[in-house]
Amino acid sequence: MREKGKRGGEDSRGGDELAVDRFALVEVIPSGRDFVFLDAERCTGCGNCVAICPMDLWRMRGGRAELAEGYREVCVECGSCFIACEAGAVDFTYPPGGTGVAYRYA
Amino acid sequence: MKRYDLIVVGAGPGGSVAAMTAAEAGMEVLLLERSRYPGEKNASGFALSTKAWRDFPFIAELDLPSMRYNRLCVAHFLSPPPEMEERFTISSGPSRRMSYPEARDFFTAGMLRREFDQWVAEKARAAGATLMLESLVTGLRRESGRVAGVVLEGGEEFAAPVVIGADGVLSVTARLSGLRTKWRPDQVISACAVDYAAPRERMDDVVHEAGFQAYFGPGIGGNYLVAYADGLHLGGPGVTNSLVSRLNRSHIKPARELLDTLQAPPTRRLLRALGARPREWQAHLLPWMDRMPTNIHSGGLMLVGDAAGLPEPLYAEGVWQAMYSGRLAAQVARECEEEGDVSAASLARYLERLEESPVGKEFVGGAELRRLFEIMGDPGLSRELTELAVDMTVNLFMSAQEPKAECVARALPLLAENLPLLMEVARIYLPMLLEVEGERLRGYLAAVKGLAALLGGSAGSAWDEGDKAEGGPR
Numbered sequence: 001m002r003e004k005g006k007r008g009g010e011d012s013r014g015g016d017e018l019a020v021d022r023f024a025l026v027e028v029i030p031s032g033r034d035f036v037f038l039d040a041e042r043c044t045g046c047g048n049c050v051a052i053c054p055m056d057l058w059r060m061r062g063g064r065a066e067l068a069e070g071y072r073e074v075c076v077e078c079g080s081c082f083i084a085c086e087a088g089a090v091d092f093t094y095p096p097g098g099t100g101v102a103y104r105y106a
Numbered sequence: 107m108k109r110y111d112l113i114v115v116g117a118g119p120g121g122s123v124a125a126m127t128a129a130e131a132g133m134e135v136l137l138l139e140r141s142r143y144p145g146e147k148n149a150s151g152f153a154l155s156t157k158a159w160r161d162f163p164f165i166a167e168l169d170l171p172s173m174r175y176n177r178l179c180v181a182h183f184l185s186p187p188p189e190m191e192e193r194f195t196i197s198s199g200p201s202r203r204m205s206y207p208e209a210r211d212f213f214t215a216g217m218l219r220r221e222f223d224q225w226v227a228e229k230a231r232a233a234g235a236t237l238m239l240e241s242l243v244t245g246l247r248r249e250s251g252r253v254a255g256v257v258l259e260g261g262e263e264f265a266a267p268v269v270i271g272a273d274g275v276l277s278v279t280a281r282l283s284g285l286r287t288k289w290r291p292d293q294v295i296s297a298c299a300v301d302y303a304a305p306r307e308r309m310d311d312v313v314h315e316a317g318f319q320a321y322f323g324p325g326i327g328g329n330y331l332v333a334y335a336d337g338l339h340l341g342g343p344g345v346t347n348s349l350v351s352r353l354n355r356s357h358i359k360p361a362r363e364l365l366d367t368l369q370a371p372p373t374r375r376l377l378r379a380l381g382a383r384p385r386e387w388q389a390h391l392l393p394w395m396d397r398m399p400t401n402i403h404s405g406g407l408m409l410v411g412d413a414a415g416l417p418e419p420l421y422a423e424g425v426w427q428a429m430y431s432g433r434l435a436a437q438v439a440r441e442c443e444e445e446g447d448v449s450a451a452s453l454a455r456y457l458e459r460l461e462e463s464p465v466g467k468e469f470v471g472g473a474e475l476r477r478l479f480e481i482m483g484d485p486g487l488s489r490e491l492t493e494l495a496v497d498m499t500v501n502l503f504m505s506a507q508e509p510k511a512e513c514v515a516r517a518l519p520l521l522a523e524n525l526p527l528l529m530e531v532a533r534i535y536l537p538m539l540l541e542v543e544g545e546r547l548r549g550y551l552a553a554v555k556g557l558a559a560l561l562g563g564s565a566g567s568a569w570d571e572g573d574k575a576e577g578g579p580r
Binding site for chain 1: 140141142145146147148149150172218219220239240241242244258259275276278288289291294296298300301303337350353354357358359360361365368374377378382383384385386387388389390391
């Protein structure tokens with residue numbers, strides 16, 4: 001299990017106690033299985049996935065979308081990329097039972 | 107292969123109420139949940155409305171550590187960035203005109219889904235349902251074309267005449283059954299939220315029972331604050347601004363927009379006064395439909411809650427809807443199984459009853475309610491409405507800056523001056539009024555028309571036009 005607070009700084013604003021560091025504030029129980037799939041052939045390079053991902057896990061490279069390699073450790077399973085992709089290039093399932101994002105309020 | 111009378115996929119409030127209802131009626135029920143415990147996957151910012159107290163007797167026992175009753179709803183209207191300061195604020199307690207006692211007492215109770223979902227699932231378990239955790243459904247069993255059970259990720263199969271899909275906005279059962287491949291981008295909103303911890307005493311002193319607060323302003327389409335006993339949840343980027351289609355079009359990043367609007371000085375002052383510390387970052391999709399979806403059942407399958415797209419069209423409130431539809435689906439499952447017919451035609455009574463229920467009635471005026479939020483998210487309109495509210499309030503009630511009589515006299519011309527703006531708002535409310543009170547309104551109009559005729563008024567042609575429109579809005 002990846003502990004909270006291991007990464008940081010990315011979203012810090014003014015460096016105060018209210019700074020929100022998304023990556024430090026998400027806890028994910030990693031699984032060995034993929035659950036977001038990109039069909040690069042169908043990608044039109046529209047960039048919707050890049051805009052919508054609340055964890056910034058997509059980027060454009062050579063006019064096509066690319067999913068961060070380590071997404072399984074930070075993806076919060078919102079499925080926004082799947083809905084936002086109007087080219088039908090992104091598919092989303094769920095990670096195996098008992099894994100993935102865990103909201104603990106702690 | 108184990109057989110059940112009913113399989114419920116998803117142990118959120120909808121699934122657990124479905125399982126509880128069926129188990130109480132003597133059915134053998136399997137309740138499947140993919141996470142380690144119910145509520146683990148659910149982004150919060152959750153407040154249960156009094157409708158749950160009205161409709162579910164067992165909710166009277168609800169008493170969770172994180173609960174905070176909300177008896178004061180607050181709407182903040184902020185000036186444009188970069189200031190984003192308070193320009194106008196409305197706050198109100200419950201109305202004495204509401205039709206049941208809880209609604210006259212409070213609006214909602216904020217609580218953590220982690221606690222609430224486990225509490226409801228425990229009710230289902232106590233009623234006799236079998237709860238299986240860490241169990242991901244990846245397939246549906248079929249018998250003579252109908253859904254007749256589920257297949258888990260590991261290949262294990264369970265059979266039942268009816269399956270209830272209570273598996274959320276990205277419902278696997280909806281997809282596997284072919285009822286829906288995926289939502290269109292204009293049917294869902296992308297909500298992000300920061301969950302903060304704050305000491306209970308400070309929450310009591312500073313927030314007290316102002317448990318639901320919304321922030322509007324040019325570029326802020328309704329961020330929201332939900333308070334718990336010892337923390338709070340700040341979500342956004344508002345219902346309006348987070349419609350996926352809109353985010354796609356403008357390539358606004360919802361996460362960035364929320365983080366930016368959390369920099370608004372009133373928000374920061376509140377968080378500092380509370381000694382709040384960010385505790386969790388959450389993101390979730392919510393269905394936001396302007397009319398009740400109708401494609402929510404097939405042979406052997408009924409969808410409930412978010413899986414069916416039932417959150418109401420103003421705030422996207424969805425937990426009470428999930429509970430209500432979950433109970434109804436369980437009742438229909440029992441009836442149809444007793445009759446020995448679980449075909450799509452037989453289960454269609456689920457949709458019919460849901461449309462006539464309070465859940466269906468929430469969709470009356472749905473398109474107009476969505477438009478209301480669009481107005482509030484529109485930078486120009488939002489600013490004009492806010493300034494009109496300020497002008498009216500200051501001139502009628504507050505001014506010590508100029509002679510009072512002159513200020514009061516200014517109010518009526520101000521309204522006239524802003525008629526086009528007020529018409530925008532009227533265009534939202536009038537169709538809703540016509541839909542629920544059409545007969546009575548037409549009665550009034552007829553009476554006025556009669557009176558005008560008696561007085562020999564010249565209004566004839568205008569009323570004739572009104573007659574043509576009497577077919578109503580639908």
